[in-house]
Amino acid sequence: MFLRQKNRIALISVCGDPAIEIGKEEAGGQNVYVREVGLALAQAGWQVDMFTRRSSLEQAAVVQHSPNCRTIRLTAGPATFINRDEVYSYLPEFVYSFLVFQQREGLRYSIIHTNYWLSSWVGMALRKYQPLIQVHTYHSLGAVKYSTMSDLPPIASTRLAVEKACLETVDRVVATSPQEAEHMRQWVSTKGTIEIVPCGTDIDRFGGIPQNEARQQLGIAPDAKVVLYVGRFDPRKGIETLVRSIAKSSLHGQANLQLIIGGGFHPGQSDGIELDRIQDIVNELGLQNITTFPGQLGDTNLHLYYAAADVCVIPSHYEPFGLVALEAMASGTPVVASNIGGLKFTVVPEVTGLLVPPKNEVAFAQAIDQILANPAWAFQLGQTGRQRVEIAFSWYSVASRLGSLYTQLLDRAASVSGSKSQVAA
Template identity: 35%
Template structure:
């Protein structure tokens, strides 16, 4: 399908070679990794450009057949939070151009991730005269709306996002909510937006027998335990505190329920370390304060190849952030054949079929979450039915090969458009 087309993937902070679960290593890393690999299987050649954050990292890594990861020098070769990278983007752009000139590589299309790389893509589009596709992963206006004073984004972010939307050729929305944001908040041309849901690797996340999974995880779980599992980054906005509060309400209202346990997977280190991951410390204090510390198990960071055992060791997976643009962990839990309770925000309202593959609850409402947990605690058959339906729906609608095929179709249509006389370069300029 791709006819050996070469694509430049820009992802300034989300390096597909990075370990997942850290502060700025999550869904975007997975997206870049999976889409690039699957595009390569369709015949594309993909170079992923990311920022060097370690002096020992090779400039070029042959990451997968047809996929290279290229580390560009922009600022110090050390880890920086993504919100600190905006001043470095001109240097990132120039480093890309130097690499291209030095290597003699020609790219047919740019696919940029996040607003920072989006600005670089818009710049390169004009210099190189090649089309640009943008996926934001998160929108600045939405983030500011939900995080308010906790939003650490640069003040220029929203204005730059407006400019990117005008300057690139296509915008990928991951769910109807993001499509709505682009149109309503940013006045994006609906004709430029293509909805391509992100997905889950169903050969990595799949159902495992519960007893076997409980034997494989690194925490002690008994066969008769009712296990609630959270997998994700340990950040305030992910609101694992809401789950701890719900656990306390569940035990207080319906207790003692001695078999109920909560397993929290995530953090900056393999072992739970509050100094390295302050949110773990906050959760430990909260659990102690609410009298449920003996029911809460902290696991630390785990990589994707073992995460399925943690999902499958649970009876139900829970993720109740108060802000989530899309969220891949609900899909991971469902791919593992477990029902997922999620907050009714962002893409979670799209990936969980409420009442069929899981349950939706209001964010920041631990009492509502506790009631849903009790519903599943009482009805294990409902848990099983939802888990089976969840896996089936993921296989139908949310796999990376499907997402990559849709992306390739977008590329093909856009490249064909650019081959037309008086092409989109003129038309795109007229939109500005």
């Protein structure tokens, strides 16, 4: 016997474990999105199960986050870290494990919300076994990513085909910004239905501590000019551009200028290799005395670094949305970001920060200097950024909009089902 509840939903994130420690290999914005959306939906009254792939035998099979929200880790391939580009062959096993879990628990989900292209394949496969409403969030688009690469990975053609099929066939695709929606139409397909629902951030966690107190806790001098980067060590994140822009800054050579590059890494793995490369550039440019690498920033200290910074820099080459921008703005810290993707949606030029061309060291240096040289203006940018996040980008508002979308789709499905029943009668 199966229990189907109208408000029971499954968030599927095959390779973005919502219960994992942020900063692990390939753990970033997608993990945060799925976890926070799940928690907020649960608080709003939905029964939420979040499914991901088990990547270690030491991981708990089920993590209960709140009474109505849990993470369920399914077997799909060996219980070890696997690069995203190599997970595809294990997706049929993930589907099987999902169906076995349903059978064991006696559950049916009215809605599945899949995240990233691998999960969209899982969702479309599950719909062959049972009636399901599928909502999908891409998090990144293969076509946009591959347009900047000279050597495409073997999985590229498969990913592009799956992303196209997803947009054209699932019930609704969620774009996190108007820019991402435009990319879908331009790069993926003109068919399918898109709904714009932005990402969010924790407005209670970020913005609750003044700069001087945060600096005192972190041991940063009160008069320091602090430039902050937060994120993964990945060439696409543009950290090299930031480092070289600091070398070109008019403040370069001043004792109180500090560059903080925060993010976790794993020696010998891709992020560790990128860290080594960035450190070599820092040393080559003579910036080692003003640059610190505090490592992984998490629940205990991330909010402190945002609050302590004078400016947060997001020099990405491609960013579908960019949660770091929201976290910085929620902390009252102005942002300098690449004029790309979702960053053009979240950051309002000369209102909450500045936007500059990606990979442009001179432009980044000038924008950073402009903010550091005008503390009063920088403060106003930060205050306006905080107000913008409170109004439009809390996880509560995101969950409310997604909940409304789910309800709309459920009501439409019920209406269609009712009409068919009347015809049959």
